Amino acid sequence: MNTIWPQALPASRGPKYALVADIIRKSIENKSLEVGAKLPPVRDLAYRLGITPGTVARAYSILTDEGLVQAEVGRGTFVAPPMTPIVDDVWSRMSASAEGEGGDVSLFSPRLVDRGQVALLSEGLTRLAQSDPSTLLNYPTRDGARPLREAVARWLADLPLGPFDAEDVVITHGGQNGIGVIFQTVLTGPRPRILIEELTYAGFRRAGELMRADVQSVEMDEWGMVPEALDHAVRNGGAQIVCLTPEVHNPTGGHMPLERRKALVAVARRHDLQILEDDCYRVGEARVSCFRALAPERAWYVTSISKTLTPALRVGFAIAPQDRAAELRRAAEYGFFGVAQPVAELTRLLLSDARTPGVAARVRQGMAEYVRVAVNVLGRFDLVWDREVPFVWLRLPSGWRSAAFCRAAERAGVQIRSADEFALRDGLAPNAVRIAVNGQVSLDRFQDAMERLRGLLDNPPEQISV
Template structure:
């Protein structure tokens, strides 16, 4: 370092920490600092340059984040080996099937996000995790070890109306379904608890309830969600302890509950001491009303994930309890699975706190909106419920079609989608409708072809009478 630093910093404008970082960066690029060279301790370099130790520490931190330096506990800071080369950017961002390898088969079972840069970002974050503190790979996780990632989650959720929220309120889960199960474990009691769901609802509600040996009961719904009158009637007949709702994006219909309806549900829930569990995993746009946790802070639970904003592959979700129940929810998670693996938690911290992540989420939302518009252009002549910020559309079938028959016909065309039957309780009635999810892994051209094949089926129902 003596060959780089005479006695003071270069004469240049800008914060001193950037001058320190730039000088070291140039020295590494010019091979004046070779791989493995140890840099002076923070206080020693600060004394030599007559600047504060915090300035040097910040410069070291920036270069460590860039992968140019690596810090080893108890040993010091060293010049890091060159980064492992990533795949060519065009290839790393190309999940779509190439047109010259066209495949007519398209899965529309569940939303598949396009890669708009998150693959490259995740790889970069994984490389940083690999260079992290060795203890992260050898020790059991602790609550304190998760504090930085929980704070990153709070920052990530900062634009949502969730009520008072801090890092202690966040419980990390293995995706939204895991979050739902942890909340059930915290809320439900008695040998045979009762859980309420909307007549048509996410099948994971039912599965999580059955896992807890609960009786799952459907409640009638309208275009605004749970019917208040039906809810009050069922609560007079049962001793239900919780209700699962998706007020922002009702899955599968794509509807939402306005503020007035949410307040009606809360009034009834308070009268019957009912816990409200909100699943917010499908929302990609801005929230249209305050969450149940904000509106009813004594009984509102919130479950979310990054599956529809960044990637479902990491299986990272968040569960949030009412403030007075946060300790109960933490214990359920700790007793059940201790917590996320520390490398996964660190990856989550790096990903959520990266300055590119919010723009990537916005780009995912915009790209999925393009697929929705293609679907609407092809199918808009039919009874279609859609929103550009929702990664699926809900299609009510025309006369002559039944949901099961239409799903089979679509599958013969190479298209897999979900019938309304899959969202109804076993003893419930399902409408003649299907849910069509957006698939960002195929090109818009291929997706449009699938939509046009569906339209051809809709135009020619099997019961149509030829004249």
């Protein structure tokens, strides 16, 4: 071990912890450090190199996240065996099992393909079981969640969110919980008012109802909420927050362009209206600036890993406007103390793993294969789709009403959602349905479900039913 270290660390513009990690990483790659070799204790190596113990500890943490070394309680830190290659065996078994069972195909909500995330989670659970026992014994704390917040900040670093760091990130129990925590932070008074688009994610309405809020819909077009309609709604009824899904509109799959976002920001500033951006359905790169970058003083942001890696962990991320992070943290801490430490640590391991970005890319590619099948079968109808959106939006042809079509589809063994589910109870919904991708059935079985829907579309009932 002594032979890999220089007399002093070479000059570098980067941080010293990254330089230490790089020296060890290269030594592992060229076999100067072999599997099982023990690294020096943190304090010993810090003394030898003339740096702080914290610098060495951070280098070791980075290498642990990369899977190159592993810490064993009471023994020390060792060079880890090579990582297990990511394979799709779990997904293959899942698909084969689902295909053999027969029965209905649920296309209510997106179900992700497994492109290695199950293997990563399995490895993470093993590492979690070997970690510091305090992870399994103590309450979550703000300091304890810092490594996860730092991992989230790195995960979101390329997003056009405006300035933020790990201290701005609040960990929640999924995106829906993030929406609820933001409402708890923002809304005041006995009957606050929330504004949503005519068609939108039903979770806005449900979270608002829990807060005893009045939820009002605002006119929208193909680009999202209409700024003039928002201005009119605020002038006539007042409101405290407007909820939007601009990057991937749920349920239509539309995208809000930059000019529309700027126009809505202008209205919000004129009326001192807060903005909540739900970005949970974006799986690729953001195409334009987020609301938090456009209106950093009033825009709240929430996302999760449910549509990119897995919904099973129920972990989401909320970010407040500038100078309001403390309020958001307080609402979360008062509500549930924090995300359970084992879940937080497992999520940190997942987001910090060098293989995870590649897995997420393969998940996107896998889901795009299902979208391609849906478009090939249903493309001659009025279909809105995007290869990186895990559902398609189908405007029904003459002869069908959405409720009747959903009932007929269910009788044919395919479960889909009517546009009515995305409107307020007394609102008007278009004659359309949302068809989600189910990556946990085989492509052949998914294609069969699409062909059953096409058969219904080609043969509407003689009498229109509702």
